[in-house]
Amino acid sequence: MTEHTPIGLGHEAAPVRALTHSGNFHADETLGYVILHYALAPRGDLRARVLGAQPDDRLTFVRSRVPGQIQAADIVFDVGGVYDPAAGRYDHHMKKKPLREDGTPYSAAGLLWKDYGLAAIRNILDEPVEEGMEAAIWQAVDKALIIPVDQDDNGVAKMGRLSLAEIVSTCGAPWDTAERYGVEEAGKREMSAFADAAAIVGRYLVGVVDRARASLKATDRVLGAYEQAEDKRILVLETGMPAEKVIFERDLPVVYVVSPAGGGQWNVKAVPPARGEFGQRVPLPEAWGGLEGRALAEVSGIADTVFAHPARFICGAASREGALAMARRALEIAAS
Structure with missing residues (x-):
């Protein structure tokens, strides 16, 4: 090992x-x-x-x-x-x-x-x-x-998703608990296990409700940004949020999503061919894959590039303008 x-x-x-x-x-x-x-x-x-x-x-x-x-x-x-x-x-x-x-x-x-x-x-x-x-x-x-x-x-x-039932079951004490620790201790462990499972399920429920709220908010934001987009293939979001669900539910022709990634950086993420799949409608340029900083800037012609993932589904720049330029350049290369 x-x-x-x-x-x-x-x-x-x-x-x-x-x-x-x-x-x-x-x-x-x-x-x-x-x-x-x-x-x-x-x-x-x-x-x-x-x-x-x-x-x-x-x-x-x-x-x-x-x-x-x-x-x-x-x-x-x-x-x-x-x-x-x-x-x-x-x-x-x-x-x-x-x-x-x-x-x-x-x-x-x-x-x-x-x-x-x-x-x-x-x-x-x-x-x-x-x-x-x-x-x-x-x-x-x-x-x-x-x-x-x-x-x-x-x-x-x-x-894939682990079922909530399996997670709760895993919190429970194993079959030989009473054999190893005695009946009284096994009872205590059973109660403790239930408390642990309840905490997980409670947090899960709170998260599901709040994420549903956020998803509805994101739908409005994504559709608004799409309406304002000059090139409908490039969706620019001023705040990071899930966009893939809306893109596929509304059959939007978006190829790249540009959004902030924290620390002043902006990323370009390629949309997959179908929701939840790996792959991209239009992969980032092959020559960019795995490059960072100066090496990527030289190849792409964009000064403030930060990185391009080896799998070519995401890249980033130090500014909004740089990321948008990467998305536009990637489309130009794909069309050539």
């Missing part, structure tokens, strides 16, 4: 600073953080650490894109443009990204699972298991959870 000693596992008392990017988050880096939590500091508070409310914890966790903070961190994942596990760097967005033996691209979670998964399993289990069982558990979790996250995050295959 790993041929080096991952940072933090060789000296269990030493403090570790972990960092992933700020802004929108996905299952990839969320799961990556959870893996590090259980591998390095399972007695810490998973939620309080994220909120900065646990100053004495061994593991410090930061979400940032500031270069100085990235450089200062011991473990950096899903950002930074470097995969060097011996140095604690676990990004996977490079043009030559790390691959599994079968060619499946790793996500940051997959790379962290490779190095920290066994340690996480040992800390999650509350008692030792038979020889070989840890590795078997690692493989089972890798197949059931980690690989699907790898595939989804890299645009290989969508993970």
Whole structure:
């Protein structure tokens, strides 16, 4: 699984600073953080650490894109443009990204699972298991959870939605709880499990209601922006919001969506051929894929370009004007 000693596992008392990017988050880096939590500091508070409310914890966790903070961190994942596990760097967005033996691209979670998964399993289990069982558990979790996250995050295959019923069921105590802890303790654990499940379901319901509200608001905003668009193939949104649903429900001929991405940056996202699918109606230019900064600026002819994803579904510039110029240039190249 790993041929080096991952940072933090060789000296269990030493403090570790972990960092992933700020802004929108996905299952990839969320799961990556959870893996590090259980591998390095399972007695810490998973939620309080994220909120900065646990100053004495061994593991410090930061979400940032500031270069100085990235450089200062011991473990950096899903950002930074470097995969060097011996140095604690676990990004996977490079043009030559790390691959599994079968060619499946790793996500940051997959790379962290490779190095920290066994340690996480040992800390999650509350008692030792038979020889070989840890590795078997690692493989089972890798197949059931980690690989699907790898595939989804890299645009290989969508993970799909986990049912709420399965999530609630997983919160429950396993079948041998009474055998291991006694009937009285099993009853307590059952009540605790129900409380955990109720908290998840309650938060889920609140989120569904609020996201429905936001979706209706986004529909009005997207349609308004479309009406004002000079080129109906380019939709410019002054605030980041979901637009794909409206584009396909209203059969809009939008090819690229231009919107702010935080920190002054603006992104261009290619619309897929069908809602929820990978791929693009018009991919970004092949020559742009995987380039950043000056290299991308030279190829594209646009001065303030920031990046273009290797899969060519998203790119960005340091300004609204730069992003809009990238969208227009991409359409010109596609038509040539």
